[in-house]
Amino acid sequence: MVDREAGRALLHGLGPVARGWRQAADGALAGLDVSGSAGWCLVHLDSVGAVPRQAELALLLEVSAPSLVRTLDQLQRAGWIERTVDPDDGRSNRVTLTPAGKTMAGQIQARLDALGDDLLAGLPAEAVEIGVELLQLLNLRLAEERVTRLSAQLGDG
Amino acid sequence: MVDREAGRALLHGLGPVARGWRQAADGALAGLDVSGSAGWCLVHLDSVGAVPRQAELALLLEVSAPSLVRTLDQLQRAGWIERTVDPDDGRSNRVTLTPAGKTMAGQIQARLDALGDDLLAGLPAEAVEIGVELLQLLNLRLAEERVTRLSAQLGDG
DNA sequence: TTTGATTAATTAGCTAACTAATCGAAATGG
DNA sequence: CCATTTCGATTAGTTAGCTAATTAATCAAA
Numbered sequence: 001m002v003d004r005e006a007g008r009a010l011l012h013g014l015g016p017v018a019r020g021w022r023q024a025a026d027g028a029l030a031g032l033d034v035s036g037s038a039g040w041c042l043v044h045l046d047s048v049g050a051v052p053r054q055a056e057l058a059l060l061l062e063v064s065a066p067s068l069v070r071t072l073d074q075l076q077r078a079g080w081i082e083r084t085v086d087p088d089d090g091r092s093n094r095v096t097l098t099p100a101g102k103t104m105a106g107q108i109q110a111r112l113d114a115l116g117d118d119l120l121a122g123l124p125a126e127a128v129e130i131g132v133e134l135l136q137l138l139n140l141r142l143a144e145e146r147v148t149r150l151s152a153q154l155g156d157g
Numbered sequence: 158m159v160d161r162e163a164g165r166a167l168l169h170g171l172g173p174v175a176r177g178w179r180q181a182a183d184g185a186l187a188g189l190d191v192s193g194s195a196g197w198c199l200v201h202l203d204s205v206g207a208v209p210r211q212a213e214l215a216l217l218l219e220v221s222a223p224s225l226v227r228t229l230d231q232l233q234r235a236g237w238i239e240r241t242v243d244p245d246d247g248r249s250n251r252v253t254l255t256p257a258g259k260t261m262a263g264q265i266q267a268r269l270d271a272l273g274d275d276l277l278a279g280l281p282a283e284a285v286e287i288g289v290e291l292l293q294l295l296n297l298r299l300a301e302e303r304v305t306r307l308s309a310q311l312g313d314g
Numbered sequence: 315t316t317t318g319a320t321t322a323a324t325t326a327g328c329t330a331a332c333t334a335a336t337c338g339a340a341a342t343g344g
Numbered sequence: 345c346c347a348t349t350t351c352g353a354t355t356a357g358t359t360a361g362c363t364a365a366t367t368a369a370t371c372a373a374a
Contacts, residue, residue, distance in 0.1 A: 002274075002280055002285050004270065006285045008273060009289045013292035013296070014178055014292070015178070015219075017171055017296055018171040019175075019331070020296065021168055021299065023299075027302075035360080040169070053323095055322060063173075066326095066364095067360070069323065069324060089369080090322095090368080091321065091368070092321090092323085093322080113165075116164045118302070119302070120167070120168075125159050127290070127291055128163050130288065130291075132166045134288045138174050138178070138276060139170070141276050142178060145181050145272075146177070146180070146181065149181070149184040179330090210352080212351090212352060220330090220331075222353065223354070223355080227329095228330085246340075246351095247338080248352040248353070249339095249352060250353070
């Protein structure tokens with residue numbers, strides 16, 4: 001049985017910590033002319049071997065497709081990615097890093113990793129493992145909850 | 158030593174889970190005409206015995222003062238809180254729940270608690286404890302990081 | 315083969331957070 | 345005792361997420 005108070009602390013604490021992390025990430029990338037979310041997108045693009053379509057990339061980054069559109073617009077304006085129409089499917093864009101974008105991705109990754117190392121320094125690995133599992137479970141249950149909620153909405157409306 | 162991959166999973170996972178939780182909370186409050194953040198504000202107001210000033214309430218809720226202003230505007234329009242100028246300090250507002258607001262706070266708390274119980278059902282209490290401690294530590298380190306970052310900014314700019 | 319449904323990306327508009335700048339009130343130093 | 349500084353709340357403007365609706369392309373089926 002989970003203590004009511006602890007449960008509240010966990011669920012409420014997520015928001016502020018997530019915001020703090022985003023701000024810290026933005027700060028770590030200051031001077032690179034890239035926001036944290038855009039930077040994270042570059043890093044993922046660099047680490048996946050393949051050339052993903054936008055929808056796949058959105059899944060990977062856990063954001064909605066329209067949110068990704070705006071991020072990619074920024075990255076494209078900056079000359080760090082390119083969108084090319086998939087030859088096999090005229091609806092899809094394939095997203096690739098430009099050489100400049102690849103360089104940038106490396107710098108971003110280095111800075112974010114350094115920040116992450118600082119934040120998590122000295123922690124027992126098990127605690128982090130448990131935290132990750134907790135987040136994964138919550139993600140799963142929230143997804144289920146979302147399904148039931150949206151179904152109910154359909155039933156009502 | 159924390160595994161690099163696990164660290165990334167933890168830090169990156171915070172955002173999506175926090176968003177999911179907020180959406181689920183909004184869903185749970187559907188029909189009450191109150192957003193999750195405003196509802197959370199009401200619940201806190203109900204649970205603190207005292208009559209806080211806005212700045213104190215912002216600290217408690219871990220949001221900035223301007224963010225709280227908007228939330229309070231909504232709650233005040235709905236007739237659930239009142240702002241009264243502190244007799245001892247003409248700059249400060251004291252925030253109080255109206256009777257209607259108190260009723261509303263009770264309903265909100267019940268729904269959020271039910272949602273929280275569902276999400277955390279069956280979890281070992283220790284895992285939640287560890288999660289909470291992890292969040293608290295991150296909060297602390299992020300606050301420190303923020304200080305050093307803003308100081309550096311001053312030095313530069 | 316043409317029509318209808320589905321899918322990918324986009325646009326438009328909303329929300330809730332943030333910072334920076336402003337205004338009035340209080341505190342403080344000369 | 346006045347001038348300056350500090351402090352609390354607000355306003356204005358930015359950012360990043362979201363949903364809903366649109367457009368274009370593909371797929372399926374009559």
